[in-house]
Amino acid sequence: MIKMISKTKKISILIIVGFVFPLLVNLRFNFSFEQNFIENINCSALEAPIFINGIATGVDAHNWTWAEVQPWCSGSGTDLDPYIIENLTISGFGIESGIEIWNSDVHFIIQDCLIYNSSAGIYLDHVNNSRIINNNCSNMGEGIYLDYSNNNTISGNTANGNNNEGILLYEGDYNYVTGNTVNDNYDGIRIDSSCENNFIGGNTANDNNRAGIYLTDSEYNNITGNSASGSIDGIFLEDQNYNNIITGNNFNNNAYGIEIYYSDFNSIIRNTANDNNNYGITIEGSTNNIFTGNSLYNNKDTGIDLDQDCDYNDITENVIYNNSIGLYLPSDCNNNSIYKNFFLENGKHAEDDGTDNNWNSTIIGNYWDNWTSPDVSPNDGIVDDPYTFIGGSAGSIDYLPIAEDGAPVIVINSPDPGDVFGVTAPSFDVTITDVYLVSMWYTLDGGLHNYTFTENGVINQSAWSQLPEGSVTITFYAKDILGNESFESVIVTKSIIEPGMIITIIVVSIVSGVALIGVGYIYFKKRKNRISE
DSSP, X not given: OOOOOOHHHHHHHHHHHHHHHHHHHHHHXXXXXXXXHHHTSSOOEEEOOEEEETTOOSTTOOSHHHHTTSTTEESOSSSSSOEEXXXXXXXXXXXXXXXXXXXXXXXXXXXXXXXESSSEEEEEEEEBSEEEESOEEOSSSEEEEEESOBSOXXXXXXXXXXXXXXXXXXXXXXXXXXXXXXXXXXXXXXXXXXXXXOEEESOBOXXXXXXXXXXXXXXXXXXXXXXXXXXXXXXXXXXSOBSOEEESOBOOSSSEEEEEESOBSOEEESOBOOSXXXXXXXXXXXXXXXXXXXXXXXXXXEEEEEOSSOOSOEEESOEEESOSEEEEEOTTOBSOEEESOEEESOSEEEEEOSXXXXXXXXXXXXXETTBOOOOOTTOSSBOSSOBOOOBSTTOXXXXXXXXXXXXXXXXXXXXXXXXXXOSSOOEEEEEEEOTTEEEEEEESSTTSXXXXXXSOEEOOHHHHHTSOSEEEEEEEEEEETTSOEEEEEEEEEEOSSOHHHHHHHHHHHHHHXXXXXXXHHHHHHHHHHHHHO
């Protein structure tokens, strides 16, 4: 007999299925996601979160003595034989750090690990002498967090999509943060609170919410060769940052390339801050900073913007090109020195509402593309008449504007026309004369491939080897800071049979010929003697 299920039981079953089925589907989906996630990484072991306290004591204390007998740790903790933790996949269950180490002075390496679903990927507290290399710490709270830690190296890691910082140094000194990728975080790299003498170099920090690189209350740090775009600030120095060096970085396509707020005695040297939506460089409440050799192109608002209370800053040798305003100084910015800058194709070159700002040194002013001549009385590289077109209420004048000096002059000292070279690429010696030279290069194929150089040397061997035998035109180019370009060429010959080999062949041929003649003479003399007998 078939039993009928009551309507109430049917409803109960449907309710249970309604709750359980989505959970099963979600569980299956999450398991599938984590399984695929783990299968697609180059890590050999799945591990629970790791915690080590270097000074812990007692039974089962998680110190280095305990750690070195774990299957995921090797080495002995010395400089030559550091502890190594590597090739692990770790989940922090959403609440713990993936790897957390406290109070350690031993030498150790964490490398090639993937850490996910953690409060922080790698967290070090009062730790010295570590190396954090090639790990992936993405999509969590902080990627890599060093707290009161010195003399550590963080290199080649990926820390993307974290809610806070990709890499955070807090009160740490002499750390090296190099070659990391820190995209799509709140800050890419943050240097916070009395951090001194750290080196931040060669990192990529794009599309972060606030800043690619952020410093506060820190000094004597070196920020070199980084790239940061797509953020509010490429780099932001906020509050009491002193004596930092910011050099050779690319801070392009942000809202602000370089922002400095109430920070003094910093050196901003040879950076690019181009194509930013507002300012290339903006500073407020900051004094005695040096801005030299920076490229500030195509910023929608101002190339260099000094906001309130910016005094005694040196602004020199910057190329300020195609901005709405080249350089702006408001009424409370005083005693700044501005010379040897190059103002090119800006909507308005400069505006000065301040007091006692100097637009030339005792020997030279600035280059203004709308005021480049005459330079005849005397012919000294300075336009004969002052530049009086600086806007603003200060009535500022550049008394020594730089004159146009023409394109660079190139003299090819060697090789000489007609020189013959074999499989070995020739050396070259050129003299290039220009006061504001910025780049030099040469080509062997009419410009299809260019090779830059900074000093005389040898033609690129690989490029030379690919050339066929015959005439080769070597063309040297030079360009100055104003965009003036010149070139000179020399035609040489490439021959697989080198000149020395030709001489050798000739000598061998002559010797062989003489030998043959001698042999012939002896043969015929002996024959004649036999006939006469």
